[in-house]
Amino acid sequence: MVRIKLDKVTKQFGKVVAVNNVSLEIPDGKLAVLLGPSGSGKTTLLYLIAGIYKPTSGRIFFDDNDVTHLSPSQRNVGLVFQNYALYPHMTVYDNIAFPLRLKKVPKNEIDKRVQEIAEMLRIRELLDRYPSQLSGGQQQRVALARALVKNPSVLLLDEPLSNLDALLRIYIRTELKRLQKDLGITTVYVTHDQSEAMAIADSITVINNGVIQQVGTPSEIYDNPRNIFVATFIGNPPSNIIRGVVERQNNGRVCIKVANGVFYPDEILSGKIVKAGIREVIVAFRPEHVIVAKEPLKDHLAIEGEIYAIEPLGRETIITITIGSDIVKSVSMVKEALTVGEKIFININPKRIKLFDPETELNIEYLE
Amino acid sequence: MMVEMTDVETIGRRKYTVILGLALLFASLPLIMVYFVLIASSFANTMLTGASLGGIKLTIENWILFFQGKLTTTAGKIYETTDILKYILNTFIVAIGVAGICTLTSTLAGYAFSRIKFIGRSFLMQFLILLHAFPGVALIIAVYSIYVYTKLSMPQSFWTAYAFIYVIIARAALEVPMSIWIMKGFFDKIPWEIEWSAIVDGASRIRVWREIMLPLVKPGIAAVAIFSFLAGWEDLIYVLVFLPPTEKTLATYIESLLAEGSLEFIHLPVVAAAGTFYLLPTILFFIFARRLMLQTATGGIKA
Numbered sequence: 001m002v003r004i005k006l007d008k009v010t011k012q013f014g015k016v017v018a019v020n021n022v023s024l025e026i027p028d029g030k031l032a033v034l035l036g037p038s039g040s041g042k043t044t045l046l047y048l049i050a051g052i053y054k055p056t057s058g059r060i061f062f063d064d065n066d067v068t069h070l071s072p073s074q075r076n077v078g079l080v081f082q083n084y085a086l087y088p089h090m091t092v093y094d095n096i097a098f099p100l101r102l103k104k105v106p107k108n109e110i111d112k113r114v115q116e117i118a119e120m121l122r123i124r125e126l127l128d129r130y131p132s133q134l135s136g137g138q139q140q141r142v143a144l145a146r147a148l149v150k151n152p153s154v155l156l157l158d159e160p161l162s163n164l165d166a167l168l169r170i171y172i173r174t175e176l177k178r179l180q181k182d183l184g185i186t187t188v189y190v191t192h193d194q195s196e197a198m199a200i201a202d203s204i205t206v207i208n209n210g211v212i213q214q215v216g217t218p219s220e221i222y223d224n225p226r227n228i229f230v231a232t233f234i235g236n237p238p239s240n241i242i243r244g245v246v247e248r249q250n251n252g253r254v255c256i257k258v259a260n261g262v263f264y265p266d267e268i269l270s271g272k273i274v275k276a277g278i279r280e281v282i283v284a285f286r287p288e289h290v291i292v293a294k295e296p297l298k299d300h301l302a303i304e305g306e307i308y309a310i311e312p313l314g315r316e317t318i319i320t321i322t323i324g325s326d327i328v329k330s331v332s333m334v335k336e337a338l339t340v341g342e343k344i345f346i347n348i349n350p351k352r353i354k355l356f357d358p359e360t361e362l363n364i365e366y367l368e
Numbered sequence: 369m370m371v372e373m374t375d376v377e378t379i380g381r382r383k384y385t386v387i388l389g390l391a392l393l394f395a396s397l398p399l400i401m402v403y404f405v406l407i408a409s410s411f412a413n414t415m416l417t418g419a420s421l422g423g424i425k426l427t428i429e430n431w432i433l434f435f436q437g438k439l440t441t442t443a444g445k446i447y448e449t450t451d452i453l454k455y456i457l458n459t460f461i462v463a464i465g466v467a468g469i470c471t472l473t474s475t476l477a478g479y480a481f482s483r484i485k486f487i488g489r490s491f492l493m494q495f496l497i498l499l500h501a502f503p504g505v506a507l508i509i510a511v512y513s514i515y516v517y518t519k520l521s522m523p524q525s526f527w528t529a530y531a532f533i534y535v536i537i538a539r540a541a542l543e544v545p546m547s548i549w550i551m552k553g554f555f556d557k558i559p560w561e562i563e564w565s566a567i568v569d570g571a572s573r574i575r576v577w578r579e580i581m582l583p584l585v586k587p588g589i590a591a592v593a594i595f596s597f598l599a600g601w602e603d604l605i606y607v608l609v610f611l612p613p614t615e616k617t618l619a620t621y622i623e624s625l626l627a628e629g630s631l632e633f634i635h636l637p638v639v640a641a642a643g644t645f646y647l648l649p650t651i652l653f654f655i656f657a658r659r660l661m662l663q664t665a666t667g668g669i670k671a
Binding site: 098 | 559561562564565566567568569570571575580583584
């Protein structure tokens with residue numbers, strides 16, 4: 001097992017910069033998720049680690065070995081493609097045995113290892129079948145078995161769950177997480193699904209336009225987004241965003257006016273806003289931190305709005321509220337009876353509010 | 369009034385199928401009749417020429433005479449024997465040669481065009497279409513002059529063999545452009561991921577081509593092999609121009625039988641047998657290739 005280190009890696013396709021100056025370290029035995037929207041460069045980054053693409057500049061290390069110029073097979077990586085890429089003309093057994101045959105492993109040893117891995121992934125009874133005779137979930141297991149059978153030092157998974165139906169996805173997600181922990185294999189997992197990332201990751205790397213936006217544990221990413229992109233990409237529904245105006249007070253601190261409401265950021269934040277000379281901020285808060293009430297609550301940012309839509313989901317209800325031209329979503333267990341068109345107050349605890357500089361889009365907490 | 373409900377699509381389809389079928393039947397009737405006359409005559413004691421079938425007997429004598437090479441008569445029932453088996457063999461040599469060269473070059477070039485980026489790739493692709501559009505006859509003078517020039521540098525004992533090699537290569541060259549296009553299409557359909565997967569598993573490029581790609585383009589290889597085999601089998605002009613007069617293929621032989629002046633020396637039902645035999649590969653390939661070409665291995669790949 002190895003630690004993966006990317007050092008200022010850039011990959012260009014013609015004039016398009018797919019991965020831009022990425023430095024990243026993935027500790028030994030951890031599951032790191034590369035998360036980003038489609039076209040963000042996350043798969044390119046995975047292929048760079050696999051060795052399918054060669055970086056335009058920068059270097060890639062496995063432990064202390066520079067693997068930048070090594071071929072994929074020399075890097076000893078196991079790769080599961082989004083479409084699984086099983087060999088259609090080979091049986092499941094031959095698919096799994098293929099990497100071992102290429103390594104010229106003796107026949108009885110191949111058989112032993114194929115049986116072992118098939119046992120582990122519970123696909124023993126499928127060994128004689130062809131890929132076209134398998135369901136999506138089974139194909140996925142075969143692809144995983146083929147990647148793992150050569151005892152790779154790194155396991156790379158490209159959107160492994162995206163072709164499965166919703167129920168199976170949640171089930172296999174759990175299985176994958178457990179399997180990774182049991183094997184203790186360094187794993188890079190690419191996905192565009194933020195809830196999948198939150199559920200499975202030891203660490204999440206958020207990527208957009210080929211640039212790393214934030215690296216952190218799932219809770220760091222969720223609770224403390226470094227910029228507006230991360231705040232609005234993570235969470236379902238994502239963070240609400242409204243513009244606010246900064247006003248200086250006589251005591252040297254600031255207050256922030258948001259639509260028809262006002263709130264007072266804490267001392268540290270206030271100091272940072274003053275120091276940076278920010279006059280306008282982007283106010284962000286999560287839907288689950290919005291308390292919908294008929295009255296404004298004390299010590300909360302309370303804004304009056306109108307209910308636009310109510311979507312009950314069983315466990316919770318999504319309420320969409322319009323405040324002028326802004327739209328705010330709230331997720332909560334609703335106790336009161338509400339009707340569309342009703343005037344209500346949304347109340348947010350100031351501790352839950354994140355402030356961003358509209359120019360740099362950075363979280364003001366992260367400013368020096 | 370109650371109208372029975374039916375699926376809209378089903379009504380339309382059935383009606384069209386009948387109309388389309390009938391239209392096709394009438395359109396191809398002349399062609400079907402000609403082939404029928406040919407094939408039926410090869411089993412009859414005389415050539416079928418009219419609607420009346422009176423006095424016609426079923427026989428396989430024509431086929432026996434054909435394989436014995438007794439196609440032309442000198443007087444009455446005394447036949448002049450030709451080495452028909454040699455002509456059949458020649459036809460196979462040319463056809464298999466053309467098919468072999470075409471299949472080999474197009475599977476290699478098709479892979480390259482599909483998978484490897486090189487300078488002039490798209491220009492060459494377009495150029496291939498142009499090459500295919502050139503009629504073979506237009507090139508024959510240039511091809512012939514090269515033939516004569518190169519032949520003279522060979523020892524005379526090698527001339528016949530050289531003629532065969534030359535005709536095979538020249539004829540194959542006409543088929544290669546289209547074959548490359550066909551193969552490229554088949555390679556294009558295989559997702560990159562399959563190839564990458566094999567490379568990550570530790571296979572070399574050549575090995576990937578041989579063990580992963582080739583089995584997946586089998587239907588394409590079959591298509592190219594069949595088309596080029598038939599091209600070689602059916603070729604008349606190149607064989608006529610380059611092979612020495614003693615070395616005939618079925619095409620040139622049948623042509624020589626019907627050539628001016630020789631018509632009165634031949635027994636037409638035997639020629640019908642020769643013609644029917646000459647049709648066989650096309651018929652056989654139609655029967656076997658139909659299913660082969662439709663059958664493509666898919667699965668294990670989710671788009």
